[in-house]
Amino acid sequence: MQRRSHKKSRGGCLECKRRHVKCDGGRPICLLCKIAERECSYSSSILGRQTLPTPGASPQSRSTSPSVGIMERNPPVITEATNTDCGLTASIYSPVNLTHTALIVHLLTTKELFTLGDSVPDHAGGITYGLEIGLSHPYLLHALLAFSARHLAHVHHEPSIFPSTDGAASEASGIYTQQAIALQTRAIALFKEACHGSVPVPLNQSNCVPILLFSSVLGHHHLADTLAKRPAGGLEPFLSHYTHCIEMHRGIYTIARTAWPMLLQNERLEPVLTASAGLTSRExxxxxxxxxxxxxxxxxxxxxxxxxxxxxxxxxxxxxxxxxxxxxxxxxxxxxxxxxxxxxxxxxxxxxxxxxxxxxxxxxxxxxxxxxxxxxxxxxxxxxxxxxxxxxxxxxxxxxxxxxxxxxxxxxxxxxxxxxxxxxxxx
Incomplete structure (x- = not known):
């Protein structure tokens, strides 16, 4: 029998190759990068290799027509440039990233995404506002796309009225879950880079809105993940996840309290924040x-x-x-x-x-x-x-x-x- 070829360590992530260390190839982030809290190239490159079904396609249509809902094979990763003019000439002829476009469309057209959030009468307008801010603050954009992918993972995980298509739906759910993890990992890395780099940036008028929106989206994502957990071992492991979730959410509350006067100056957020404060302050x-x-x-x-x-x-x-x-x-x-x-x-x-x-x-x-x-x-x-x-x-x-x-x-x-x-x- 012919021996299977052995993949050498030079096939690892870019960070491990740069440091000349053996990479374990773990996805969406390799073990060494995870331990050292370094940015791993896998967390972004995984997006380029996944083939995703169209969010609106039913399991039946996906199973009968392999070409329906197939995204481009190698979509480019989202640009991290905060200046919209930077790299425009180089990217003007790049193919449209249909994977991320589909996630944006899902954000804009699916009102149930933020049903645990504050009441926003104009859902599409609120999401559009968040996406506009996300263009200049990529950590927010990645967090929004991650949450969209997380919801799609739920949608495709639900049992179908066509039992024969459940296998395809389950596969799609797994792909969306991996995409949600990769996008969320990237969002957190970008946030740390933007706000906690070599020179930490204090909360101020220019960044308080994107930071609050990012924290809130991340909080919704984490709560959905936590409530879905069914760890072996019963109460103790679940409680560990849940108390960690509480601590993350307390951080959101701390940000809101610290930046409250500045946030109320934002005409788009002021009505939502005032209504939220009214609900929680009731006797x-x-x-x-x-x-x-x-x-x-x-x-x-x-x-x-x-x-x-x-x-x-x-x-x-x-x-x-x-x-x-x-x-x-x-x-x-x-x-x-x-x-x-x-x-x-x-x-x-x-x-x-x-x-x-x-x-x-x-x-x-x-x-x-x-x-x-x-x-x-x-x-x-x-x-x-x-x-x-x-x-x-x-x-x-x-x-x-x-x-x-x-x-x-x-x-x-x-x-x-x-x-x-x-x-x-x-x-």
Whole structure:
């Protein structure tokens, strides 16, 4: 039998070849570049080798006509030049990158992408504004395209009414997932280069809008990824992913608070930010969390153990998290908003996304330590997720999260999970 040819290390990524080290060829970023936190050429070149189906094509059309929906074989990577005149002459005759164009069209025409975001009446106008800013801030453009690819991965992962085409759809979903990873990796690398290079750039009037938009898009992407995780091992590995997601979202909140006066000067963002602040600053009205609050009463004896908190700041942090949960329940259960207008889907489910930004750091630390009381709080958050199960980012995450919490806490905490159990399982 003829021996298979051996690929030598000179076929590795550009960075490893430049440093004359053996590359493992890992995609979308090789191991050495990942460890050293260097930019890997694979994270961008992977885009040029993938063949993607057209987002609008059905699985049936893809399976019956191999030529339908096939993108160009070697699309050029997105230019990183911030000056639109730079390299114009050299690129004017380059072929159109249909892969990225398809992602842009999907962004502009698919309203459900940001259903967990703030209410923006003009979806296409809002996305267009983000893309315009992205032309001069490539990290934002890459983040938007990554999220578009992430949604397409979801679309093609859904079961088809034509079972015979599910294999092709699954393959397309995998390709879009890899593209989303590659684009997101590149977006983060570009952001670090632009804002945290040799001379860190402070938050200012010129960069606060693209940085906030980038952080928000990245946050939506990360939450969708986190809620889709079903790691082996149950609660502990999932909680590790989820608390990391909370910490990322807290960074978004910190950026918004720091740049708030500057952001309000932007006429496109001011109405959205003001409406968002109005939703999160509402006083809780309902009683869904009254039993939950008893867990954090200094007079309550839970499961035979005195739960009096020696650290009042921790107790208040947990009560703050509960307060925002109740605001979320109020928004979901109310037929109308305060001004009498029908609640939009975005305002109804606003707290599903915002809760991860607003919970205090002390609460996150207690959650990471798997304090039983905070896990019960997370069980109530699972109710919010269950209400939002029709959204593509959420699906059955509420049922899953409640299940692993209930299994971990066991019978001793069953009474405190009675309300979430009834709401999620109908028991």
């Amino acid at each position: 809780p009205r309902g009683s869904e969390c009254e039993t939950l609050k008893m867990l954090f009463s200094s007079e309550q004896d839970v499961c035979g153990h005195n739960q009096e908190y020696t650290d009042e700041a921790e107790r208040q942090a947990c009560l703050t998290a509960i307060r925002y949960l109740q605001v979320g329940f109020d928004a979901i259960l109310a037929a109308n908003t305060a001004d009498g207008q029908a609640a939009t889907e975005q305002s109804r489910y606003h707290m599903v996304f915002s809760w991860t930004m607003l919970v205090p750091a002390q609460f996150t630390r207690l959650l990471a330590a798997k304090r039983p009381e905070t896990l019960v709080v997370l069980g109530y958050y699972a109710i919010l997720l269950h209400y939002a199960r029709g959204l593509w980012q959420v699906k059955d995450a509420g049922t899953y999260i409640f299940g692993i919490i209930e299994e971990y806490l066991g019978p001793a905490w069953s009474q405190w999970l009675a309300y979430p159990r009834a709401m999620i399982r109908g028991i």
